[in-house]
Amino acid sequence: MSHVFLVGFMGAGKSTVGRLLAAELKLPFLDLDAEIEKHVGMPIPRIFEERGEAGFRAAEHDALRDLARQPASVIACGGGVVLDNENRAELERQGHVVYLRVSAEEALARIGDVSGRPLLAGDAAASARTLLSSRESLYRGVADITVDTTGRTPSEIAAEVRVRLGGLS
Ligand code: S3P
Numbered sequence: 001m002s003h004v005f006l007v008g009f010m011g012a013g014k015s016t017v018g019r020l021l022a023a024e025l026k027l028p029f030l031d032l033d034a035e036i037e038k039h040v041g042m043p044i045p046r047i048f049e050e051r052g053e054a055g056f057r058a059a060e061h062d063a064l065r066d067l068a069r070q071p072a073s074v075i076a077c078g079g080g081v082v083l084d085n086e087n088r089a090e091l092e093r094q095g096h097v098v099y100l101r102v103s104a105e106e107a108l109a110r111i112g113d114v115s116g117r118p119l120l121a122g123d124a125a126a127s128a129r130t131l132l133s134s135r136e137s138l139y140r141g142v143a144d145i146t147v148d149t150t151g152r153t154p155s156e157i158a159a160e161v162r163v164r165l166g167g168l169s
Pocket residue numbers: 008009010011014033044077078079080081116117118119
């Protein structure tokens with residue numbers, strides 16, 4: 001059995017839905033952002049401060065490779081994991097990819113305090129819109145399943161993902 005990777009923009013609910021889904025599927029839950037912080041030994045905002053986005057992306061790439069080697073799990077990925085070609089190939093190779101879709105407006109409402117998200121510093125609404133529109137095709141391109149999360153609870157989303165994953169293999 002392979003992994004289930006959850007991708008999508010910040011605030012899409014990847015970690016919350018991922019935990020529920022992992023419990024339902026009786027698989028471990030892994031969080032790529034947490035793994036990066038463990039690898040580097042710093043919280044994400046500090047990695048961006050000290051190493052810049054490029055340093056963060058390098059750590060993200062290494063952490064993804066390590067998590068993909070673990071036994072089958074549900075893995076919540078950071079919103080930017082799809083930017084790297086090799087990461088996208090790794091996701092496609094190592095499991096099923098689920099894209100949790102959210103609008104920029106809803107994402108910001110869910111996130112609330114953006115201080116833990118360095119890419120949303122400054123004009124968060126403008127940054128969210130620009131980033132999401134530049135990534136939308138990458139999320140769709142890598143996904144086996146796309147689920148719209150707007151106005152739905154994490155349990156409803158997890159239930160839909162579970163049913164649709166069952167139809168894949
Ligand atoms: C990022 C999303 C964040 C985190 C980092 C960069 C992005 O993860 O990896 O701040 O580029 O969209 P979440 O999607 O879990 O918030």
